[in-house]
Amino acid sequence: MSKPAFPIVIATRESRLALWQAEHVKARLQALGHPVTLLGMTTKGDQILDRSLSKVGGKGLFVKELEVALEECRADIAVHSLKDVPMDLPEGFELACVMEREDPRDAFVSPQYATLQDLPEGAVVGTSSLRRTVLLRALRPDLRIEPLRGNLDTRLKKLDDGHYAGIVLAAAGLKRLGLGARIRHEFAPDSMLPAAGQGALGIEIRSGRPELRAALAPLADTTSWLTVTAERAVSRAMGGSCSMPLAAHGQWQGEELVLRAAWGEPDSASTALIRASSRRPVTDLASAADLGDEVAELLLAAGARRATPNA
The missing domain is CATH 3.30.160.40 (Porphobilinogen deaminase, C-terminal domain)
Structure with missing residues:
Protein backbone atom coordinates (compact mmCIF):
# COMPACT_ATOMS: atom_id res chain seq x y z
CA MET A 1 0.00 0.00 0.00
CA SER A 2 1.48 3.34 -1.06
CA LYS A 3 2.07 5.97 1.60
CA PRO A 4 -0.03 9.18 1.37
CA ALA A 5 1.57 12.12 -0.42
CA PHE A 6 2.01 15.43 1.42
CA PRO A 7 3.41 18.90 0.59
CA ILE A 8 7.19 19.37 0.79
CA VAL A 9 9.15 22.65 0.79
CA ILE A 10 12.75 22.50 -0.45
CA ALA A 11 15.31 25.01 0.87
CA THR A 12 17.93 25.78 -1.76
CA ARG A 13 20.64 28.25 -2.63
CA GLU A 14 19.75 30.49 -5.55
CA SER A 15 22.71 29.85 -7.81
CA ARG A 16 21.79 28.36 -11.16
CA LEU A 17 23.40 25.01 -10.27
CA ALA A 18 21.75 24.83 -6.84
CA LEU A 19 18.36 25.60 -8.40
CA TRP A 20 18.90 22.89 -11.02
CA GLN A 21 19.60 20.43 -8.21
CA ALA A 22 16.53 21.50 -6.26
CA GLU A 23 14.34 21.32 -9.38
CA HIS A 24 15.68 17.83 -10.05
CA VAL A 25 14.63 16.69 -6.57
CA LYS A 26 11.32 18.52 -6.94
CA ALA A 27 10.53 16.66 -10.16
CA ARG A 28 11.36 13.30 -8.59
CA LEU A 29 9.13 13.99 -5.59
CA GLN A 30 6.30 15.33 -7.73
CA ALA A 31 6.42 12.13 -9.75
CA LEU A 32 5.69 10.35 -6.47
CA GLY A 33 2.65 12.57 -5.93
CA HIS A 34 4.01 15.16 -3.50
CA PRO A 35 3.18 18.85 -4.07
CA VAL A 36 6.60 20.58 -3.91
CA THR A 37 7.65 24.24 -3.69
CA LEU A 38 11.11 25.83 -3.49
CA LEU A 39 12.38 28.30 -0.90
CA GLY A 40 15.32 30.10 -2.52
CA MET A 41 17.97 31.57 -0.23
CA THR A 42 21.31 33.37 -0.51
CA THR A 43 23.90 31.95 1.88
CA LYS A 44 26.98 33.61 3.38
CA GLY A 45 29.09 31.37 1.18
CA ASP A 46 27.43 32.94 -1.85
CA GLN A 47 27.90 36.47 -0.51
CA ILE A 48 31.59 36.33 0.46
CA LEU A 49 33.53 36.17 -2.79
CA ASP A 50 36.72 38.10 -2.01
CA ARG A 51 38.26 35.51 0.33
CA SER A 52 38.85 31.78 0.17
CA LEU A 53 36.38 29.57 2.02
CA SER A 54 39.15 28.23 4.24
CA LYS A 55 39.61 31.76 5.66
CA VAL A 56 35.96 32.62 6.31
CA GLY A 57 34.42 29.56 7.89
CA GLY A 58 34.51 26.73 5.38
CA LYS A 59 31.90 25.13 3.19
CA GLY A 60 29.41 25.07 6.05
CA LEU A 61 28.69 28.67 5.00
CA PHE A 62 26.73 27.22 2.08
CA VAL A 63 24.37 25.23 4.28
CA LYS A 64 23.83 27.18 7.51
CA GLU A 65 20.95 29.37 6.30
CA LEU A 66 19.24 26.34 4.81
CA GLU A 67 19.48 24.57 8.16
CA VAL A 68 17.94 27.59 9.87
CA ALA A 69 15.00 27.36 7.45
CA LEU A 70 14.57 23.70 8.41
CA GLU A 71 14.81 24.51 12.11
CA GLU A 72 12.20 27.26 11.81
CA CYS A 73 9.90 24.94 9.83
CA ARG A 74 9.95 27.23 6.79
CA ALA A 75 11.27 24.28 4.78
CA ASP A 76 11.15 20.50 5.10
CA ILE A 77 14.29 19.42 3.24
CA ALA A 78 17.50 21.00 1.99
CA VAL A 79 19.28 19.86 -1.17
CA HIS A 80 23.09 20.12 -1.10
CA SER A 81 26.07 19.30 -3.24
CA LEU A 82 27.43 16.73 -0.84
CA LYS A 83 31.01 17.98 -1.08
CA ASP A 84 29.75 21.27 0.44
CA VAL A 85 28.23 19.55 3.48
CA PRO A 86 30.32 19.48 6.68
CA MET A 87 31.32 16.01 7.83
CA ASP A 88 29.34 16.32 11.05
CA LEU A 89 25.86 17.86 10.92
CA PRO A 90 24.54 19.92 13.84
CA GLU A 91 22.55 18.11 16.49
CA GLY A 92 18.97 17.64 15.36
CA PHE A 93 19.78 17.24 11.65
CA GLU A 94 20.49 14.20 9.51
CA LEU A 95 21.40 13.21 5.99
CA ALA A 96 18.26 11.40 4.88
CA CYS A 97 19.12 10.59 1.26
CA VAL A 98 22.03 10.40 -1.16
CA MET A 99 20.96 10.30 -4.80
CA GLU A 100 22.67 8.59 -7.71
CA ARG A 101 26.02 10.23 -8.27
CA GLU A 102 26.96 12.24 -11.35
CA ASP A 103 30.49 12.17 -12.72
CA PRO A 104 32.77 12.75 -9.69
CA ARG A 105 35.82 13.82 -11.69
CA ASP A 106 37.43 17.23 -12.00
CA ALA A 107 37.35 18.95 -15.38
CA PHE A 108 39.90 21.19 -17.07
CA VAL A 109 38.29 24.13 -18.85
CA SER A 110 40.22 26.44 -21.16
CA PRO A 111 39.44 28.46 -24.30
CA GLN A 112 42.85 27.70 -25.77
CA TYR A 113 44.52 24.65 -24.27
CA ALA A 114 43.26 21.07 -24.57
CA THR A 115 44.83 19.68 -21.40
CA LEU A 116 46.69 20.83 -18.33
CA GLN A 117 49.90 19.47 -19.82
CA ASP A 118 49.50 21.79 -22.82
CA LEU A 119 49.72 24.93 -20.69
CA PRO A 120 52.95 26.89 -21.08
CA GLU A 121 55.29 27.26 -18.12
CA GLY A 122 54.04 29.87 -15.67
CA ALA A 123 50.46 29.87 -16.97
CA VAL A 124 47.75 30.94 -14.52
CA VAL A 125 45.21 28.31 -13.43
CA GLY A 126 42.21 29.24 -11.32
CA THR A 127 40.87 27.38 -8.30
CA SER A 128 40.16 28.21 -4.68
CA SER A 129 40.14 24.58 -3.59
CA LEU A 130 43.14 23.65 -1.45
CA ARG A 131 42.70 20.05 -2.59
CA ARG A 132 42.93 21.05 -6.25
CA THR A 133 45.83 23.38 -5.48
CA VAL A 134 48.04 20.66 -3.99
CA LEU A 135 47.08 18.17 -6.71
CA LEU A 136 47.77 20.70 -9.47
CA ARG A 137 51.06 21.59 -7.83
CA ALA A 138 52.03 17.92 -7.88
CA LEU A 139 51.14 17.62 -11.57
CA ARG A 140 52.61 20.94 -12.74
CA PRO A 141 54.76 22.71 -10.14
CA ASP A 142 55.65 25.39 -12.70
CA LEU A 143 52.09 26.77 -12.95
CA ARG A 144 50.70 29.76 -11.05
CA ILE A 145 47.61 28.76 -9.06
CA GLU A 146 45.37 31.77 -8.43
CA PRO A 147 42.13 32.06 -6.40
CA LEU A 148 38.80 31.63 -8.21
CA ARG A 149 35.55 32.16 -6.30
CA GLY A 150 31.93 32.65 -7.37
CA ASN A 151 29.21 30.48 -8.81
CA LEU A 152 29.79 28.41 -11.93
CA ASP A 153 28.75 31.11 -14.39
CA THR A 154 30.92 33.69 -12.63
CA ARG A 155 33.95 31.42 -12.79
CA LEU A 156 33.45 30.74 -16.49
CA LYS A 157 33.10 34.47 -17.20
CA LYS A 158 36.38 35.21 -15.40
CA LEU A 159 38.02 32.55 -17.56
CA ASP A 160 36.49 33.95 -20.75
CA ASP A 161 37.58 37.47 -19.76
CA GLY A 162 41.18 36.30 -19.85
CA HIS A 163 42.05 36.21 -16.15
CA TYR A 164 43.19 32.59 -16.38
CA ALA A 165 44.69 30.28 -19.00
CA GLY A 166 42.53 27.50 -17.59
CA ILE A 167 40.39 26.64 -14.59
CA VAL A 168 39.46 23.42 -12.82
CA LEU A 169 35.80 22.71 -12.00
CA ALA A 170 33.69 19.74 -11.01
CA ALA A 171 32.56 17.91 -14.13
CA ALA A 172 29.17 17.19 -12.52
CA GLY A 173 28.14 20.83 -12.30
CA LEU A 174 29.04 21.55 -15.91
CA LYS A 175 27.14 18.50 -17.14
CA ARG A 176 24.06 19.23 -15.03
CA LEU A 177 23.78 22.70 -16.53
CA GLY A 178 24.27 21.50 -20.09
CA LEU A 179 27.79 22.96 -20.23
CA GLY A 180 29.62 19.71 -20.89
CA ALA A 181 30.96 21.17 -24.15
CA ARG A 182 33.11 23.56 -22.10
CA ILE A 183 35.09 20.62 -20.73
CA ARG A 184 38.39 20.23 -22.58
CA HIS A 185 39.67 17.33 -20.48
CA GLU A 186 38.39 15.19 -17.62
CA PHE A 187 41.11 14.27 -15.18
CA ALA A 188 41.47 10.58 -14.45
CA PRO A 189 41.04 9.99 -10.71
CA ASP A 190 44.58 8.55 -10.68
CA SER A 191 46.01 11.98 -11.48
CA MET A 192 43.44 14.31 -9.89
CA LEU A 193 41.73 12.50 -7.03
CA PRO A 194 38.23 13.95 -6.45
CA ALA A 195 36.89 15.45 -3.24
CA ALA A 196 34.83 13.35 -0.86
CA GLY A 197 31.24 13.36 -2.06
CA GLN A 198 31.95 15.24 -5.28
CA GLY A 199 29.17 14.81 -7.85
CA ALA A 200 26.64 13.49 -5.30
CA LEU A 201 23.49 15.22 -4.06
CA GLY A 202 22.56 14.89 -0.41
CA ILE A 203 19.20 15.74 1.14
CA GLU A 204 19.17 16.99 4.72
CA ILE A 205 16.20 16.96 7.09
CA ARG A 206 15.52 17.66 10.74
CA SER A 207 15.76 14.54 12.85
CA GLY A 208 12.47 13.07 13.98
CA ARG A 209 10.77 13.32 10.59
CA PRO A 210 10.25 9.66 9.66
CA GLU A 211 7.59 10.59 7.11
CA LEU A 212 10.16 12.64 5.19
CA ARG A 213 12.74 9.87 5.42
CA ALA A 214 10.19 7.48 3.93
CA ALA A 215 9.21 9.94 1.18
CA LEU A 216 12.87 10.37 0.18
CA ALA A 217 13.71 6.64 0.24
CA PRO A 218 12.77 6.06 -3.44
CA LEU A 219 15.27 8.78 -4.46
CA ALA A 220 18.22 7.18 -2.68
Whole structure:
Protein backbone atom coordinates (compact mmCIF):
# COMPACT_ATOMS: atom_id res chain seq x y z
CA MET A 1 0.00 0.00 0.00
CA SER A 2 1.48 3.34 -1.06
CA LYS A 3 2.07 5.97 1.60
CA PRO A 4 -0.03 9.18 1.37
CA ALA A 5 1.57 12.12 -0.42
CA PHE A 6 2.01 15.43 1.42
CA PRO A 7 3.41 18.90 0.59
CA ILE A 8 7.19 19.37 0.79
CA VAL A 9 9.15 22.65 0.79
CA ILE A 10 12.75 22.50 -0.45
CA ALA A 11 15.31 25.01 0.87
CA THR A 12 17.93 25.78 -1.76
CA ARG A 13 20.64 28.25 -2.63
CA GLU A 14 19.75 30.49 -5.55
CA SER A 15 22.71 29.85 -7.81
CA ARG A 16 21.79 28.36 -11.16
CA LEU A 17 23.40 25.01 -10.27
CA ALA A 18 21.75 24.83 -6.84
CA LEU A 19 18.36 25.60 -8.40
CA TRP A 20 18.90 22.89 -11.02
CA GLN A 21 19.60 20.43 -8.21
CA ALA A 22 16.53 21.50 -6.26
CA GLU A 23 14.34 21.32 -9.38
CA HIS A 24 15.68 17.83 -10.05
CA VAL A 25 14.63 16.69 -6.57
CA LYS A 26 11.32 18.52 -6.94
CA ALA A 27 10.53 16.66 -10.16
CA ARG A 28 11.36 13.30 -8.59
CA LEU A 29 9.13 13.99 -5.59
CA GLN A 30 6.30 15.33 -7.73
CA ALA A 31 6.42 12.13 -9.75
CA LEU A 32 5.69 10.35 -6.47
CA GLY A 33 2.65 12.57 -5.93
CA HIS A 34 4.01 15.16 -3.50
CA PRO A 35 3.18 18.85 -4.07
CA VAL A 36 6.60 20.58 -3.91
CA THR A 37 7.65 24.24 -3.69
CA LEU A 38 11.11 25.83 -3.49
CA LEU A 39 12.38 28.30 -0.90
CA GLY A 40 15.32 30.10 -2.52
CA MET A 41 17.97 31.57 -0.23
CA THR A 42 21.31 33.37 -0.51
CA THR A 43 23.90 31.95 1.88
CA LYS A 44 26.98 33.61 3.38
CA GLY A 45 29.09 31.37 1.18
CA ASP A 46 27.43 32.94 -1.85
CA GLN A 47 27.90 36.47 -0.51
CA ILE A 48 31.59 36.33 0.46
CA LEU A 49 33.53 36.17 -2.79
CA ASP A 50 36.72 38.10 -2.01
CA ARG A 51 38.26 35.51 0.33
CA SER A 52 38.85 31.78 0.17
CA LEU A 53 36.38 29.57 2.02
CA SER A 54 39.15 28.23 4.24
CA LYS A 55 39.61 31.76 5.66
CA VAL A 56 35.96 32.62 6.31
CA GLY A 57 34.42 29.56 7.89
CA GLY A 58 34.51 26.73 5.38
CA LYS A 59 31.90 25.13 3.19
CA GLY A 60 29.41 25.07 6.05
CA LEU A 61 28.69 28.67 5.00
CA PHE A 62 26.73 27.22 2.08
CA VAL A 63 24.37 25.23 4.28
CA LYS A 64 23.83 27.18 7.51
CA GLU A 65 20.95 29.37 6.30
CA LEU A 66 19.24 26.34 4.81
CA GLU A 67 19.48 24.57 8.16
CA VAL A 68 17.94 27.59 9.87
CA ALA A 69 15.00 27.36 7.45
CA LEU A 70 14.57 23.70 8.41
CA GLU A 71 14.81 24.51 12.11
CA GLU A 72 12.20 27.26 11.81
CA CYS A 73 9.90 24.94 9.83
CA ARG A 74 9.95 27.23 6.79
CA ALA A 75 11.27 24.28 4.78
CA ASP A 76 11.15 20.50 5.10
CA ILE A 77 14.29 19.42 3.24
CA ALA A 78 17.50 21.00 1.99
CA VAL A 79 19.28 19.86 -1.17
CA HIS A 80 23.09 20.12 -1.10
CA SER A 81 26.07 19.30 -3.24
CA LEU A 82 27.43 16.73 -0.84
CA LYS A 83 31.01 17.98 -1.08
CA ASP A 84 29.75 21.27 0.44
CA VAL A 85 28.23 19.55 3.48
CA PRO A 86 30.32 19.48 6.68
CA MET A 87 31.32 16.01 7.83
CA ASP A 88 29.34 16.32 11.05
CA LEU A 89 25.86 17.86 10.92
CA PRO A 90 24.54 19.92 13.84
CA GLU A 91 22.55 18.11 16.49
CA GLY A 92 18.97 17.64 15.36
CA PHE A 93 19.78 17.24 11.65
CA GLU A 94 20.49 14.20 9.51
CA LEU A 95 21.40 13.21 5.99
CA ALA A 96 18.26 11.40 4.88
CA CYS A 97 19.12 10.59 1.26
CA VAL A 98 22.03 10.40 -1.16
CA MET A 99 20.96 10.30 -4.80
CA GLU A 100 22.67 8.59 -7.71
CA ARG A 101 26.02 10.23 -8.27
CA GLU A 102 26.96 12.24 -11.35
CA ASP A 103 30.49 12.17 -12.72
CA PRO A 104 32.77 12.75 -9.69
CA ARG A 105 35.82 13.82 -11.69
CA ASP A 106 37.43 17.23 -12.00
CA ALA A 107 37.35 18.95 -15.38
CA PHE A 108 39.90 21.19 -17.07
CA VAL A 109 38.29 24.13 -18.85
CA SER A 110 40.22 26.44 -21.16
CA PRO A 111 39.44 28.46 -24.30
CA GLN A 112 42.85 27.70 -25.77
CA TYR A 113 44.52 24.65 -24.27
CA ALA A 114 43.26 21.07 -24.57
CA THR A 115 44.83 19.68 -21.40
CA LEU A 116 46.69 20.83 -18.33
CA GLN A 117 49.90 19.47 -19.82
CA ASP A 118 49.50 21.79 -22.82
CA LEU A 119 49.72 24.93 -20.69
CA PRO A 120 52.95 26.89 -21.08
CA GLU A 121 55.29 27.26 -18.12
CA GLY A 122 54.04 29.87 -15.67
CA ALA A 123 50.46 29.87 -16.97
CA VAL A 124 47.75 30.94 -14.52
CA VAL A 125 45.21 28.31 -13.43
CA GLY A 126 42.21 29.24 -11.32
CA THR A 127 40.87 27.38 -8.30
CA SER A 128 40.16 28.21 -4.68
CA SER A 129 40.14 24.58 -3.59
CA LEU A 130 43.14 23.65 -1.45
CA ARG A 131 42.70 20.05 -2.59
CA ARG A 132 42.93 21.05 -6.25
CA THR A 133 45.83 23.38 -5.48
CA VAL A 134 48.04 20.66 -3.99
CA LEU A 135 47.08 18.17 -6.71
CA LEU A 136 47.77 20.70 -9.47
CA ARG A 137 51.06 21.59 -7.83
CA ALA A 138 52.03 17.92 -7.88
CA LEU A 139 51.14 17.62 -11.57
CA ARG A 140 52.61 20.94 -12.74
CA PRO A 141 54.76 22.71 -10.14
CA ASP A 142 55.65 25.39 -12.70
CA LEU A 143 52.09 26.77 -12.95
CA ARG A 144 50.70 29.76 -11.05
CA ILE A 145 47.61 28.76 -9.06
CA GLU A 146 45.37 31.77 -8.43
CA PRO A 147 42.13 32.06 -6.40
CA LEU A 148 38.80 31.63 -8.21
CA ARG A 149 35.55 32.16 -6.30
CA GLY A 150 31.93 32.65 -7.37
CA ASN A 151 29.21 30.48 -8.81
CA LEU A 152 29.79 28.41 -11.93
CA ASP A 153 28.75 31.11 -14.39
CA THR A 154 30.92 33.69 -12.63
CA ARG A 155 33.95 31.42 -12.79
CA LEU A 156 33.45 30.74 -16.49
CA LYS A 157 33.10 34.47 -17.20
CA LYS A 158 36.38 35.21 -15.40
CA LEU A 159 38.02 32.55 -17.56
CA ASP A 160 36.49 33.95 -20.75
CA ASP A 161 37.58 37.47 -19.76
CA GLY A 162 41.18 36.30 -19.85
CA HIS A 163 42.05 36.21 -16.15
CA TYR A 164 43.19 32.59 -16.38
CA ALA A 165 44.69 30.28 -19.00
CA GLY A 166 42.53 27.50 -17.59
CA ILE A 167 40.39 26.64 -14.59
CA VAL A 168 39.46 23.42 -12.82
CA LEU A 169 35.80 22.71 -12.00
CA ALA A 170 33.69 19.74 -11.01
CA ALA A 171 32.56 17.91 -14.13
CA ALA A 172 29.17 17.19 -12.52
CA GLY A 173 28.14 20.83 -12.30
CA LEU A 174 29.04 21.55 -15.91
CA LYS A 175 27.14 18.50 -17.14
CA ARG A 176 24.06 19.23 -15.03
CA LEU A 177 23.78 22.70 -16.53
CA GLY A 178 24.27 21.50 -20.09
CA LEU A 179 27.79 22.96 -20.23
CA GLY A 180 29.62 19.71 -20.89
CA ALA A 181 30.96 21.17 -24.15
CA ARG A 182 33.11 23.56 -22.10
CA ILE A 183 35.09 20.62 -20.73
CA ARG A 184 38.39 20.23 -22.58
CA HIS A 185 39.67 17.33 -20.48
CA GLU A 186 38.39 15.19 -17.62
CA PHE A 187 41.11 14.27 -15.18
CA ALA A 188 41.47 10.58 -14.45
CA PRO A 189 41.04 9.99 -10.71
CA ASP A 190 44.58 8.55 -10.68
CA SER A 191 46.01 11.98 -11.48
CA MET A 192 43.44 14.31 -9.89
CA LEU A 193 41.73 12.50 -7.03
CA PRO A 194 38.23 13.95 -6.45
CA ALA A 195 36.89 15.45 -3.24
CA ALA A 196 34.83 13.35 -0.86
CA GLY A 197 31.24 13.36 -2.06
CA GLN A 198 31.95 15.24 -5.28
CA GLY A 199 29.17 14.81 -7.85
CA ALA A 200 26.64 13.49 -5.30
CA LEU A 201 23.49 15.22 -4.06
CA GLY A 202 22.56 14.89 -0.41
CA ILE A 203 19.20 15.74 1.14
CA GLU A 204 19.17 16.99 4.72
CA ILE A 205 16.20 16.96 7.09
CA ARG A 206 15.52 17.66 10.74
CA SER A 207 15.76 14.54 12.85
CA GLY A 208 12.47 13.07 13.98
CA ARG A 209 10.77 13.32 10.59
CA PRO A 210 10.25 9.66 9.66
CA GLU A 211 7.59 10.59 7.11
CA LEU A 212 10.16 12.64 5.19
CA ARG A 213 12.74 9.87 5.42
CA ALA A 214 10.19 7.48 3.93
CA ALA A 215 9.21 9.94 1.18
CA LEU A 216 12.87 10.37 0.18
CA ALA A 217 13.71 6.64 0.24
CA PRO A 218 12.77 6.06 -3.44
CA LEU A 219 15.27 8.78 -4.46
CA ALA A 220 18.22 7.18 -2.68
CA ASP A 221 20.96 5.26 -4.48
CA THR A 222 22.55 2.68 -2.19
CA THR A 223 25.80 2.33 -4.14
CA SER A 224 26.41 6.08 -4.18
CA TRP A 225 25.50 6.41 -0.51
CA LEU A 226 27.94 3.70 0.54
CA THR A 227 30.71 5.19 -1.58
CA VAL A 228 30.40 8.74 -0.30
CA THR A 229 30.04 7.50 3.29
CA ALA A 230 33.48 5.89 3.01
CA GLU A 231 34.94 9.02 1.41
CA ARG A 232 33.43 11.33 4.02
CA ALA A 233 34.68 9.07 6.82
CA VAL A 234 38.24 9.78 5.66
CA SER A 235 37.59 13.51 5.89
CA ARG A 236 35.86 13.20 9.27
CA ALA A 237 38.76 11.23 10.76
CA MET A 238 41.23 13.79 9.38
CA GLY A 239 39.24 16.75 10.71
CA GLY A 240 38.46 17.60 7.11
CA SER A 241 37.33 21.09 6.17
CA CYS A 242 38.14 23.68 3.53
CA SER A 243 41.44 24.23 5.29
CA MET A 244 42.43 20.60 4.64
CA PRO A 245 43.89 19.73 1.21
CA LEU A 246 42.45 16.24 1.21
CA ALA A 247 41.06 14.04 -1.56
CA ALA A 248 39.12 10.82 -1.07
CA HIS A 249 37.50 8.73 -3.79
CA GLY A 250 35.95 5.29 -3.87
CA GLN A 251 35.45 2.98 -6.85
CA TRP A 252 33.76 -0.40 -6.87
CA GLN A 253 35.43 -3.56 -8.09
CA GLY A 254 32.81 -6.24 -7.80
CA GLU A 255 31.61 -6.43 -4.20
CA GLU A 256 34.67 -4.56 -2.92
CA LEU A 257 35.01 -0.82 -2.54
CA VAL A 258 38.49 0.47 -3.36
CA LEU A 259 39.08 3.69 -1.43
CA ARG A 260 42.00 6.00 -2.18
CA ALA A 261 42.99 9.22 -0.50
CA ALA A 262 45.67 11.88 -0.92
CA TRP A 263 46.90 14.65 1.36
CA GLY A 264 49.19 17.56 0.59
CA GLU A 265 51.06 20.12 2.67
CA PRO A 266 48.90 23.27 2.50
CA ASP A 267 51.53 25.85 3.47
CA SER A 268 54.57 24.53 1.69
CA ALA A 269 56.10 24.76 -1.75
CA SER A 270 56.59 21.00 -1.61
CA THR A 271 54.78 19.11 -4.35
CA ALA A 272 54.94 15.76 -2.52
CA LEU A 273 51.61 14.07 -1.82
CA ILE A 274 50.91 11.44 0.80
CA ARG A 275 48.65 8.73 -0.57
CA ALA A 276 46.87 5.78 0.99
CA SER A 277 44.38 3.19 -0.13
CA SER A 278 42.54 0.10 1.04
CA ARG A 279 39.76 -2.16 -0.13
CA ARG A 280 37.15 -4.43 1.41
CA PRO A 281 33.60 -5.69 0.87
CA VAL A 282 31.17 -2.96 1.92
CA THR A 283 27.55 -3.86 2.59
CA ASP A 284 26.26 -1.11 4.90
CA LEU A 285 27.02 2.40 6.11
CA ALA A 286 28.97 1.12 9.12
CA SER A 287 31.37 -0.97 7.04
CA ALA A 288 31.77 1.94 4.61
CA ALA A 289 32.71 4.25 7.49
CA ASP A 290 35.15 1.65 8.84
CA LEU A 291 36.93 1.58 5.48
CA GLY A 292 37.21 5.37 5.53
CA ASP A 293 38.64 5.32 9.05
CA GLU A 294 41.20 2.72 7.98
CA VAL A 295 42.40 4.83 5.05
CA ALA A 296 42.64 7.91 7.28
CA GLU A 297 44.84 5.97 9.72
CA LEU A 298 47.07 4.92 6.82
CA LEU A 299 47.43 8.57 5.77
CA LEU A 300 48.35 9.59 9.31
CA ALA A 301 50.85 6.76 9.62
CA ALA A 302 52.49 7.95 6.40
CA GLY A 303 52.95 11.48 7.74
CA ALA A 304 49.72 13.35 6.99
CA ARG A 305 48.37 15.59 9.76
CA ARG A 306 44.87 16.07 11.07
CA ALA A 307 43.34 19.51 10.76
CA THR A 308 43.64 21.60 13.92
CA PRO A 309 40.32 22.19 15.71
CA ASN A 310 40.19 25.89 14.78
CA ALA A 311 41.13 25.31 11.12
